[in-house]
Amino acid sequence: MTLPRHTIAILGGGPGGYEAALVAAQLGADVTVVDSDGLGGACVLTDCVPSKTLIETSNAMTLLNRSAELGIASGGLHTVNAVRLYERIINLARAQSADITARLAAEGIKVIRAKGHLAGPGVVATPDTEVKADTILIATGALPRTLPGAPPDGERILTWRQLYDLTELPRDLIVIGSGVTGAEFASAYQALGSRVTLVSSRDRVLPHEDEDAASHIEDVFRRRGMIVLGRSRAEHVARDRDGVSVTLDDGRILTGSHCLLTVGMIPRTEGCGLEAAGVKVNANGFIGVDRVSRTSVPGVYAAGDCTGVQMLASVAAMQGRIAMWHALGEAVHPIRLDHVAATIFTDPEIATVGVTQRAVTAGQVAARVGKLPLATNPRAKMAGFTDGFVKLLSSPGTGVILGGVVVAPRASELILAVSMAVEQRFTVEQLAQTFAVYPSLSGSITEAARKLMEFTPETLLFAERNVVARPRLTACRPASRRDNRLNPSPRAGRPRPGPGR
Numbered sequence: 001m002t003l004p005r006h007t008i009a010i011l012g013g014g015p016g017g018y019e020a021a022l023v024a025a026q027l028g029a030d031v032t033v034v035d036s037d038g039l040g041g042a043c044v045l046t047d048c049v050p051s052k053t054l055i056e057t058s059n060a061m062t063l064l065n066r067s068a069e070l071g072i073a074s075g076g077l078h079t080v081n082a083v084r085l086y087e088r089i090i091n092l093a094r095a096q097s098a099d100i101t102a103r104l105a106a107e108g109i110k111v112i113r114a115k116g117h118l119a120g121p122g123v124v125a126t127p128d129t130e131v132k133a134d135t136i137l138i139a140t141g142a143l144p145r146t147l148p149g150a151p152p153d154g155e156r157i158l159t160w161r162q163l164y165d166l167t168e169l170p171r172d173l174i175v176i177g178s179g180v181t182g183a184e185f186a187s188a189y190q191a192l193g194s195r196v197t198l199v200s201s202r203d204r205v206l207p208h209e210d211e212d213a214a215s216h217i218e219d220v221f222r223r224r225g226m227i228v229l230g231r232s233r234a235e236h237v238a239r240d241r242d243g244v245s246v247t248l249d250d251g252r253i254l255t256g257s258h259c260l261l262t263v264g265m266i267p268r269t270e271g272c273g274l275e276a277a278g279v280k281v282n283a284n285g286f287i288g289v290d291r292v293s294r295t296s297v298p299g300v301y302a303a304g305d306c307t308g309v310q311m312l313a314s315v316a317a318m319q320g321r322i323a324m325w326h327a328l329g330e331a332v333h334p335i336r337l338d339h340v341a342a343t344i345f346t347d348p349e350i351a352t353v354g355v356t357q358r359a360v361t362a363g364q365v366a367a368r369v370g371k372l373p374l375a376t377n378p379r380a381k382m383a384g385f386t387d388g389f390v391k392l393l394s395s396p397g398t399g400v401i402l403g404g405v406v407v408a409p410r411a412s413e414l415i416l417a418v419s420m421a422v423e424q425r426f427t428v429e430q431l432a433q434t435f436a437v438y439p440s441l442s443g444s445i446t447e448a449a450r451k452l453m454e455f456t457p458e459t460l461l462f463a464e465r466n467v468v469a470r471p472r473l474t475a476c477r478p479a480s481r482r483d484n485r486l487n488p489s490p491r492a493g494r495p496r497p498g499p500g501r
């Protein structure tokens with residue numbers, strides 16, 4: 001006798017939804033995705049993919065503008081053709097969405113292009129049809145938050161989703177909000193030739209990120225001519241005939257050609273029928289989930305930005321996959337957010353993984369912290385840049401790498417070495433003994449590890465902060481040498497596979 005196929009309905013076709021669909025189909029489930037705006041979701045169509053495509057062009061522009069310094073006769077002023085740039089961005093996003101659509105079709109996943117909602121136990125309804133399912137996954141994403149005094153008009157006052165409809169580059173761009181999205185767009189548009197003012201309500205840009213990295217990038221921004229206004233809260237944005245004026249809460253008025261709002265996200269759950277279905281949300285409206293993506297209602301899971309857990313495509317996708325593994329009875333690791341590698345795509349990029357220096361300073365984790373500037377790296381010299389650093393954090397007792405920060409061009413690629421070290425519990429010694437290509441930026445990662453192995457008065461100067469527990473010579477050296485004896489299982493202390501909480 002064959003068992004009936006497990007039926008799954010997924011509301012939302014972004015990374016949280018489509019990655020889940022692929023896993024569920026692979027495991028033999030009968031899967032239907034209901035999506036209103038196009039597969040790939042906001043990630044592919046309006047947020048992550050378009051912004052990273054824009055940033056690729058801004059990186060090329062930065063390089064072109066440095067061509068004389070690199071010994072290339074400059075052909076004159078490099079300018080951006082905004083229409084071609086935005087056309088490329090939109091086409092690339094659509095092509096990515098089409099690839100995902102084809103992949104889902106190839107896996108036999110049904111896709112319904114419609115707005116859907118929960119309509120009773122095990123039912124997702126659209127205006128035209130109803131899908132009955134054993135398991136439902138909600139992955140409806142989030143929307144840009146706006147300010148009451150600054151309604152976007154899509155022409156001068158914009159959310160990032162409206163940027164690609166412009167026909168010109170903003171001449172004088174005022175970016176409100178200095179979190180990750182604000183910093184990325186401010187960096188990109190400055191490189192493309194816009195005059196940029198970045199309005200930050202906090203002391204510094206990127207208030208939630210590694211302090212050294214944030215101060216570093218703020219210095220770079222200012223050096224390149226960006227106006228960065230700290231402790232400045234925008235209250236009101238008005239549209240003039242061909243520009244905008246932004247009123248700050250202290251009465252100052254800024255004028256520019258365009259204003260970009262990057263003040264966070266709100267969950268996109270309105271009309272999804274959560275309340276009637278009994279799905280609990282938190283005070284900010286995000287769906288409450290546990291570490292295997294279960295909501296408060298049995299059989300209903302949620303993944304991605306609508307949960308507000310960590311607004312990254314990689315996290316959304318992992319939450320979605322975990323939900324399916326769990327629902328379909330596979331062994332599953334509850335999600336581990338402390339190992340998520342993330343990047344802020346400014347120039348230079350800021351990539352981070354694992355334990356933060358903030359946690360060390362707050363006394364939550366004992367760690368040695370070592371930081372190595374990139375300015376002395378030969379490859380950096382050849383490429384003509386001096387900004388950036390590598391920072392590693394290691395356990396004082398065992399030498400195990402706990403986390404790291406890389407500030408460099410393409411730090412998003414370099415962080416993988418640190419990420420693997422954190423995931424696999426490598427020691428500083430193991431990382432230090434790993435071959436790196438000469439010359440390469442990754443050579444600075446192994447060099448930073450070698451520096452952390454040293455324990456002399458000189459290297460204590462290098463170990464910038466050793467706040468909680470300063471390692472004793474006897475505790476540090478032998479531990480890193482006989483790591484395998486100290487940690488017979490490199491996975492010791494990890495959650496065991498199981499059905500989750």
Ligand SMILES: Cc1cc2nc3c(=O)[nH]c(=O)nc-3n(C[C@H](O)[C@H](O)[C@H](O)COP(=O)(O)OP(=O)(O)OC[C@H]3O[C@@H](n4cnc5c(N)ncnc54)[C@H](O)[C@@H]3O)c2cc1C
Nearest residue numbers: 012014015016036037041042043116141304305311312313
């Ligand atoms: C500017 C920007 C840049 C970013 N860059 C990065 C990056 O570089 N790396 C990274 O990891 N993350 C990045 N992110 C975050 C990333 O885009 C999100 O974390 C990711 O999109 C979340 O995926 P999701 O599946 O939860 O939602 P989404 O991608 O928002 O997809 C949700 C889908 O659900 C559909 N939907 C909504 N409601 C309904 C409904 N009622 N019925 C049917 N369908 C519905 C929507 O149409 C959409 O297709 C960025 C975000 C922004 C704003």
